[in-house]
Amino acid sequence: MADARLKRLVIVGGGSAGWMTAAALSSMLDSENTQITLVESEQIGTVGVGEATIPDMMNFNRMLGIREADFMKATQATFKLGIEFADWGRKGDRYFHPFGEHGADMQGIDFHQYWLRAHQGGSNHPIQDYSLCAIAGKAGKFCHPHENPKSVLSHIRYAYHFNATRYAQFLRQYAETRGVIRTEGKVESVNLTPETGHIQTLILENGQTIEGDFFFDCSGFRALLMRQTLDVGFQDWSHWLPCNSAQTVACEHVGPPPPYTVSTAKSAGWQWRIPTQTRTGNGHIYSSDFMADDAAHDILMGGLDGKPISDARTLRFTTGRLEEFWHKNCVGIGLSSGFLEPLESTSLYLIQMGISKFITLFPDGSFPPVVVNEYNRQMRQQFDQVRDFIILHYCATERDDSPFWNYCRTMSIPDSLQHKIELFQKAGRVFRYEDELFSRPSWVAVMLGQNIIPEICDPIVSTLRDEQISHSLNSMNRAMVDAAAKMPTHSAFIDQYCKAANA
Ligand code: FAD
Structure with a gap:
């Protein structure tokens, strides 16, 4: 039987997307059997932004076997417990979208139902008063989550702020150590196989030819392979997300x-x-x-x-995504595959998804359409679900102080988002569909934070006595405030952590 395995993988682009792809592939594949080449052009450079992340980033580093303290030192990282949004619902409003849960679900009922009941009873505590990440974050405190699930400190969930350019350099070192060949140069033209339309070779400005069996387009907004060469369509979402x-x-x-x-x-x-x-x-x-x-x-x-x-x-930039993320023998990863503004710091996550879903479906040389279609289905869904969450911040505004906000407040929105908002408004319910990135607490944080208050709370919770609920909520808040007070400051924690890593 002929050996159809992919032996030459070629990545175009050395920004975060390119080096994340190179690092992940080199950690999985034996360099004796599979050659990975990355072409990048210093003359073109990288986009050079992308500093905030979400907790999933940790899984990526863990998968590569990178020690957190080494990563933090190399990228000048700090910890991130969530995002504070100011002036979004109305001017003067502030709310915190924390990582992790609010409170704790009691008797199998979502925590926000208890909050809602207390709110209806006159409590003026915002829901973030029951999030350890929000309380610690606003107090400038940080520590790692406690392993004991009974400890209130087990509720900490975090991500990083970091220097993305340094991250790409860090991953470059990682990937080159594992056999990735970096080629400096500008891709000037791309040759396709006439019979199949697959990419065959890249021709660099200096005349060098690079052959490959499979290509990763990590060329940034240029989308050199996916759009310029293979002519893959792009879905423009500017009418929902007008920032450009x-x-x-x-x-x-x-x-x-x-x-x-x-x-x-x-x-x-x-x-x-x-x-x-x-x-x-x-x-x-x-x-x-x-x-x-x-x-x-x-x-x-x-x-x-x-x-x-x-x-x-x-x-x-233009907000939107490719119609197909995998086309012929090429996958688009990073800005070449689409862009959603960094309001919820999701771009590096989408890169991570592009890589991990590809590895899960890693093909031999035959690329069965069912595999390609599955990859495209999963990636489309990832982008579309994140898109809805970002649009929520814009459409759920009451601001009428500028033409921009008047547009956002009154624009039509995707049906999928309309459904989520209505279900919350009318019945206080939020569901997470398939492997959607944002979980219930995230949707609840933004909807409540932007003044979408459900008309009713869970009828089971409605049968509970007021004192019962206020007692539970007060003790939860007290435990979190006490725990945050005992945590080190964020700066002290980083100093200690990075110092210990040096020792
Ligand atoms: P780039 O960094 O642009 O890299 C493209 C690479 O392709 C470069 O190496 C370039 O030299 C190479 N290249 C291009 N054409 C050729 C050619 N012809 N020949 C050879 N090489 C070529 N993401 C987050 O997760 N969090 C954030 O907070 C965040 N903030 C952002 C803010 C803004 C304003 C923008 C625009 C993006 C932000 N992002 C953020 C997104 C993030 O910056 C990108 O997802 C990430 O940096 C990946 O970029 P990239 O590698 O796809 O593209």
Whole structure:
């Protein structure tokens, strides 16, 4: 029987997507049998942003066998317990979308039903008062989760803020040690096999030819292979997510770095603050249909805490995704496959999914359509579900102080999102479908945070006495506040942790 195994894998692009792909493949495949080549062009460079993550990132590093403390030192990372949203529902509103659960589900009933009952009874505690991540985050505290599930500290769930460029360098070292061959150069043209339309060779500017059996398009917004060469269609979501521009700048810290991201809504978009160990990354995402670049720049600079330490950069993007993520002998991973603004820090996660789902379906050279279709189905679903969650932040606003917010408040939204909102509004219920990224507590945090309050609470919870509920909630909140008070500060924890790793 002929050996149909893929022997030459070629990655185009050396940003986060390219090196994450190279690292993951090199950790799985024997370099004696499979050659992995990565082509990147220093002249083109990388997008150079992408500093906030979600907890799943930890699984990726673990899969590669990377020690957390080594990763933190190499990438100047801090810990992240969630995101604080300011001015999203109404101007002056603030809410925290924490990682992990709120409270604890009691007798099999979702915690938010108890919160709702207390709210209907006149309690004015926001739901984040029952999240250890939110309480510790706002107090500037951090520790690792406790292993004992009975400990309140077991409720900690976290991710990182980090320097993405350093992460790509760190992974490059990892991948090269495991046999990945890096080729510097600009891909100038791509040859296809006439009979099949598969990619056969890449021709670099210096004349070098790179042959491959399978290709990964990690070329960023250019989408050199998937769109420019294979002509795969792109679904444009600008009508739901009208932001199409970003300006970014780094500034000095003022005070210790908080263990959470801040996202503040502005008149035609929003601004982020992401603290790493050495600086705060800032960016203003906006829609150029509603705001000129100069005005956006003024807002960015006006929203800084400390002195700028880099020049501001402008980036353009179109929100949406490829119609197919795997086409012929090529998979698109990273910005080449689609873009959703970083409101919930999901891009690196989607890269991770693109890689892990490919590895789960790893093909031989025959690429059965059923395998390709399954990959595309799963990746489409991942993107579409994240898209709905991002749109929620925009459509669930009561702001009417600018044309941008008037548009977002009144735009039509996907049916899938409409259903989720209605089910919550009318019956207080939220369900997680298939392997959807965002779980119930995340949907609840954003919906309540943006003033979507269900009309009723669970009828079973309604039969409980007021005192019973307030007693449970008060003791939960007290236990969390006490636990947070005993935690080290975020800065002290990082210092200790990175110092211990040096020893
Ligand atoms: P790039 O970094 O652009 O890399 C593309 C690579 O392809 C480069 O190495 C380039 O040299 C190479 N290349 C291109 N054309 C050629 C060619 N012809 N020949 C050879 N090489 C070529 N994600 C998060 O998870 N969290 C965030 O907080 C976050 N914030 C973001 C903020 C903004 C404003 C933007 C735009 C994105 C953000 N992202 C974020 C997304 C994140 O930056 C990307 O998902 C991630 O960096 C991956 O990028 P990439 O590797 O796909 O593309």
